Amino acid sequence: xxxxxxxxxxxxxxxxxxxxxxxxxxxxxxxxxxxxxxxxxxxxxxxxxxxxxxxxxxxxxxxxxxxxxxxxxxxxxxxxxxxxxxxxxxxxxxxxxxxxxxxxxxxxxxxxxxxxxxxxxxxxxxxxxxxxxxxxxxxxxxxxxxxxxxxxxxxxxxxxxxxxxxxxxxxxxxxxxxxxxxxxxxxxxxxxxxxxxxxxxxxxxxxxxxxxxxxxxxxxxxxxxxxxxxxxxxxxxxx
Amino acid sequence: xxxxxxxxxxxxxxxxxxxxxxxxxxxxxxxxxxxxxxxxxxxxxxxxxxxxxxxxxxxxxxxxxxxxxxxxxxxxxxxxxxxxxxxxxxxxxxxxxxxxxxxxxxxxxxxxxxxxxxxxxxxxxxxxxxxxxxxxxxxxxxxxxxxxxxxxxxxxxxxxxxxxxxxxxxxxxxxxxxxxxxxxxxxxxxxxxxxxxxxxxxxxxxxxxxxxxxxxxxxxxxxxxxxxxxxxxxxxxxxxxxxxxxxxxxxxxxxxxxxxxxxxxxxxxx
Ligand SMILES: Nc1ncnc2c1ncn2[C@@H]1O[C@H](COP(=O)(O)OP(=O)(O)OP(=O)(O)O)[C@@H](O)[C@H]1O
Ligand SMILES: [Mg+2]
Numbered sequence: 193x194x195x196x197x198x199x200x201x202x203x204x205x206x207x208x209x210x211x212x213x214x215x216x217x218x219x220x221x222x223x224x225x226x227x228x229x230x231x232x233x234x235x236x237x238x239x240x241x242x243x244x245x246x247x248x249x250x251x252x253x254x255x256x257x258x259x260x261x262x263x264x265x266x267x268x269x270x271x272x273x274x275x276x277x278x279x280x281x282x283x284x285x286x287x288x289x290x291x292x293x294x295x296x297x298x299x300x301x302x303x304x305x306x307x308x309x310x311x312x313x314x315x316x317x318x319x320x321x322x323x324x325x326x327x328x329x330x331x332x333x334x335x336x337x338x339x340x341x342x343x344x345x346x347x348x349x350x351x352x353x354x355x356x357x358x359x360x361x362x363x364x365x366x367x368x369x370x371x372x373x374x375x376x377x378x379x380x381x382x383x384x385x386x387x388x389x390x391x392x393x394x395x396x397x398x399x400x401x402x403x404x405x406x407x408x409x410x411x412x413x414x415x416x417x418x419x420x421x422x423x424x425x426x427x428x429x430x431x
Numbered sequence: 432x433x434x435x436x437x438x439x440x441x442x443x444x445x446x447x448x449x450x451x452x453x454x455x456x457x458x459x460x461x462x463x464x465x466x467x468x469x470x471x472x473x474x475x476x477x478x479x480x481x482x483x484x485x486x487x488x489x490x491x492x493x494x495x496x497x498x499x500x501x502x503x504x505x506x507x508x509x510x511x512x513x514x515x516x517x518x519x520x521x522x523x524x525x526x527x528x529x530x531x532x533x534x535x536x537x538x539x540x541x542x543x544x545x546x547x548x549x550x551x552x553x554x555x556x557x558x559x560x561x562x563x564x565x566x567x568x569x570x571x572x573x574x575x576x577x578x579x580x581x582x583x584x585x586x587x588x589x590x591x592x593x594x595x596x597x598x599x600x601x602x603x604x605x606x607x608x609x610x611x612x613x614x615x616x617x618x619x620x621x622x623x624x625x626x627x628x629x630x631x632x633x634x635x636x637x638x639x640x641x642x643x644x645x646x647x648x649x650x651x652x653x654x655x656x657x658x659x660x661x662x663x664x665x666x667x668x669x670x671x672x673x674x675x676x677x678x679x680x681x682x683x684x685x686x687x688x689x690x691x692x693x694x695x696x697x698x699x700x701x
Binding site for chain 1: 588
């Protein structure tokens, strides 16, 4: 009898399965725990790339903390980030005490990863640019594509109502009709390149121009967009 | 095994049902066993356009809920051989369309038919998502105006990301553009987008241009798919569209403003 019932339960389709998987996650390198300063800085970032902060999972890295109080208020930090559209999923580095406190707040300590700047202290945002993401299909209205820590290369068009975002440069080998935001983590030397500029918005490191502010003479042209002394410059690409 | 084709658009009232009815009729006329399914649960008008509304006993949702079997629900077209209609229910809401239920019905239909045409409701809600989920190919119906084109673009994005083919990483859903209610004179005047404008924005192959035509309204009211009015421009355009779908290489007609002949000027005509 016992065997039989065991046999039957064994035949049921299992309700879930566990599998390992790799993800690219945004890492928030925390330097100090000044709530007001964090909030100010976040507001600034959100202004630059509103859609980036849309339930974006983040890992909090404590390695760069200047002062390392043992009892960090992880609950408070969690609430703060949630309120700004980020979803903390864990922490990295930190002292054993900090890791214990984080665990109590529901944030597990993640193992060391093979990150771009493993071992080194995170320097400036620019230093981390290395991966590029290539998208070979057109990006349609309502879609959003983000290339963290690198360039975004789109082989087709970016439709009106679509959004392309990169920490690095953005290349569009078709018409750019939607929104393009390069250097969203502050890299001011990033650029946007496109075959035909028809964008709703272009932005580099937070300086942006909306469609209305784009010179009609530049519309429909192959262009590159970059920052010069904090101003957005649109230049035609010669062939 | 049947090929599943969704007729979709995003925006409402652009000609999906008109296209579904004529497309399915055209395939059947050319000898393919074809069924056309109304996914517009709650509104139900494919059966009106097909002229079989008085013969509806059971509907798609009855079959999904196992309240009737397919043989009871399928309506055989009286004019064209090989053509069947699976009507929608007027009394249910779209939540009745479960993924499992739709899949089961489609699998059953796949065995006996060459083509399954799914007439999608407007929007991007459940009914529309279910209509496109299992599709192998899509007819994206667009009118030559900015909002319609924008919605079609959105639907193309959904086809490329939320269909079963996309989820499984199979070969993507094959996309065809149907530009309906096209009025060349108005496009020439710049009152509406031209064929090339639309092609440039959407970037998918053009299957057919259906001219704006009074005949469509008249034949819909009479319950006759306009493709059967083969002397009308819209009917002929749908005929070409079906032939092109089946692999014929035909030039596009009705895309440029024609100088009307003397008789046409005298008697009007669309
Ligand atoms: N080529 C055409 N010329 C003139 N009128 C047309 C044409 N195609 C469709 N119509 C008219 O447009 C209206 C909407 O057509 P139809 O019902 O096929 O659209 P639909 O996309 O299925 O709408 P819904 O989104 O409500 O399901 C109908 O009145 C129909 O007669
Ligand atoms: Mg309809």
